[in-house]
Amino acid sequence: AQSVTQLGSHVSVSEGALVLLRCNYSSSVPPYLFWYVQYPNQGLQLLLKYTTGATLVKGINGFEAEFKKSETSFHLTKPSAHMSDAAEYFCAVSVSYNQGGKLIFGQGTELSVKP
Amino acid sequence: EAGVVQSPRYKIIEKKQPVAFWCNPISGHNTLYWYLQNLGQGPELLIRYENEEAVDDSQLPKDRFSAERLKGVDSTLKIQPAELGDSAVYLCASGRHDRTEAFFGQGTRLTVV
Numbered sequence: 001a002q003s004v005t006q007l008g009s010h011v012s013v014s015e016g017a018l019v020l021l022r023c024n025y026s027s028s029v030p031p032y033l034f035w036y037v038q039y040p041n042q043g044l045q046l047l048l049k050y051t052t053g054a055t056l057v058k059g060i061n062g063f064e065a066e067f068k069k070s071e072t073s074f075h076l077t078k079p080s081a082h083m084s085d086a087a088e089y090f091c092a093v094s095v096s097y098n099q100g101g102k103l104i105f106g107q108g109t110e111l112s113v114k115p
Numbered sequence: 116e117a118g119v120v121q122s123p124r125y126k127i128i129e130k131k132q133p134v135a136f137w138c139n140p141i142s143g144h145n146t147l148y149w150y151l152q153n154l155g156q157g158p159e160l161l162i163r164y165e166n167e168e169a170v171d172d173s174q175l176p177k178d179r180f181s182a183e184r185l186k187g188v189d190s191t192l193k194i195q196p197a198e199l200g201d202s203a204v205y206l207c208a209s210g211r212h213d214r215t216e217a218f219f220g221q222g223t224r225l226t227v228v
Binding site for chain 2: 004009032034036041042043044045046049051090092094102103104105106107108
């Protein structure tokens with residue numbers, strides 16, 4: 001069975017500081033990995049995804065994530081935080097089966113950005 | 116391109132009453148998902164459709180929840196009767212058959228009082 005663990009339910013950084021949100025997954029088969037962002041009272045927006053190929057994935061809004069198979073991790077980073085980055089971030093894993101997988105989400109990490 | 120559209124955005128009902136949520140997926144997306152998001156939690160899949168067929172409904176509480184996707188486009192999720200514990204956000208998402216990512220609507224926030 002697949003699962004996702006996000007370390008830290010809340011992360012606070014200063015504007016301009018590095019953002020690091022941690023995600024570890026469990027999967028018996030090669031996973032597809034995703035990061036979604038959710039602003040208050042909104043749906044989830046895809047930030048980036050890893051399927052195959054290059055393990056460093058770049059997404060929108062300056063975010064990137066690196067797939068490390070040996071560590072079963074897919075941590076999300078951004079070199080310099082902006083106030084507009086404050087939101088809830090979800091890591092998710094998908095195992096494609098029957099030609100269409102389902103997403104298993106982590107518990108989420110709330111990112112606060114201090115001025 | 117229009118995104119996934121859900122209605123209503125907010126709904127307050129008394130317990131034991133029925134409630135229905137509607138979802139219009141992105142045009143051309145044959146896969147449709149309903150997710151449940153409890154406060155402070157990640158979304159959990161309730162049901163997944165491939166066209167009009169429900170291919171994964173193992174997490175749907177079938178005693179009170181039902182869903183349909185007539186003609187393989189719009190979908191409706193119903194709860195009857197609603198319980199206090201059903202208060203949550205119900206998210207609809209859609210995707211393409213040959214892709215794994217899902218695109219989410221804004222959700223319906225249900226409050227059962």
